[in-house]
Amino acid sequence: MRGLVYKDLMTEVHEFKRMAVVLLVFLIGFPVMMYATSDDLSDLYGMPMTMCTVMGMVMINNSFGYDERSGWMQYALTNPISRIQYYHSKFLTHAVNVLCGTVLGLAVGVIIAGVTGQLTFALLGEILATSAGTAFALCLVGIVFIPLMLKFGVQKGAIVTMVSFASVGGISAALVVGLTQINDDLTFIIPIIAVVALGLFITMYFLGRKWVLEKEF
Numbered sequence: 001m002r003g004l005v006y007k008d009l010m011t012e013v014h015e016f017k018r019m020a021v022v023l024l025v026f027l028i029g030f031p032v033m034m035y036a037t038s039d040d041l042s043d044l045y046g047m048p049m050t051m052c053t054v055m056g057m058v059m060i061n062n063s064f065g066y067d068e069r070s071g072w073m074q075y076a077l078t079n080p081i082s083r084i085q086y087y088h089s090k091f092l093t094h095a096v097n098v099l100c101g102t103v104l105g106l107a108v109g110v111i112i113a114g115v116t117g118q119l120t121f122a123l124l125g126e127i128l129a130t131s132a133g134t135a136f137a138l139c140l141v142g143i144v145f146i147p148l149m150l151k152f153g154v155q156k157g158a159i160v161t162m163v164s165f166a167s168v169g170g171i172s173a174a175l176v177v178g179l180t181q182i183n184d185d186l187t188f189i190i191p192i193i194a195v196v197a198l199g200l201f202i203t204m205y206f207l208g209r210k211w212v213l214e215k216e217f
Contacts, residue, residue, distance in 0.1 A: 004081065004089035008063040009096065015062035049109035049131065056101015057138045060094045060146070064154045087150070087212045094142040102135040143201045147208025150215065 067073055076086065109127050113119040144164070149157035176189075 001085050001089050001092070004076075004086060005092050005096065008060075008089065008093040011066045012059045012062045012093075012097065015066070016059065049105040049127070050134070052105030052108060053098065053101045053131065053134050053138065056097045056099070056104070057094070057141065059097040059101070060090065060142070061149075061154055061158065063090070063093060064149045064157075068154060083212045083215070084209065087146075087208060090146050090150075091142060094146060095139055098135050098138045098142075102131050106131045140197075140201060144204045147204050147211060150208060151211045 073086065077083070106127065109131075110119065110124065113123060113127070145157065145161040148160050148164070151157065152160050172193075
């Protein structure tokens with residue numbers, strides 16, 4: 001499985017070169033623009049930090065895209081590689097991507113906060129906590145969209161993923177608003193959300209296993 005992850009990472013590094021210029025312009029240009037046009041520098045580091053972390057999440061698309069274009073999986077299955085190993089390797093690749101994006105974003109955030117004179121021990125702790133929480137959340141998101149990518153392909157899978165999250169977000173917002181009208185204290189809903197989310201992740205994981213075993217490469 002390490003070979004599968006290594007292949008995905010090398011593919012992503014090659015594809016990332018196309019996006020590197022845009023990312024660098026954003027990471028440098030956005031802070032410079034904000035510094036020049038605004039007196040409020042309280043969250044100057046936040047957007048570039050988030051951008052790096054999210055970029056790490058979406059890099060897995062390049063791996064799936066390469067596999068689709070090249071028909072790589074047909075070749076891979078002629079080697080002693082199982083479909084389940086291929087499936088699990090995507091999760092590992094996604095986790096590595098998110099970790100690298102988080103580390104880069106954390107470094108950028110700390111540097112910008114230091115240059116602008118905002119960096120304190122309290123802020124550093126806040127940045128670390130925010131980065132860790134974001135990375136954990138994005139790793140969980142991968143449990144949903146990786147099976148959808150396998151089922152529908154890169155383009156359709158991305159659309160289905162966006163529609164799914166938009167639908168869940170809309171339903172959740174409507175539910176919260178409705179419950180707020182009944183009772184302002186919504187602490188009781190937190191365990192319900194946790195159970196529903198856990199059920200969703202487990203369901204999507206096993207659906208992904210089923211889909212990858214049934215998929216015709």
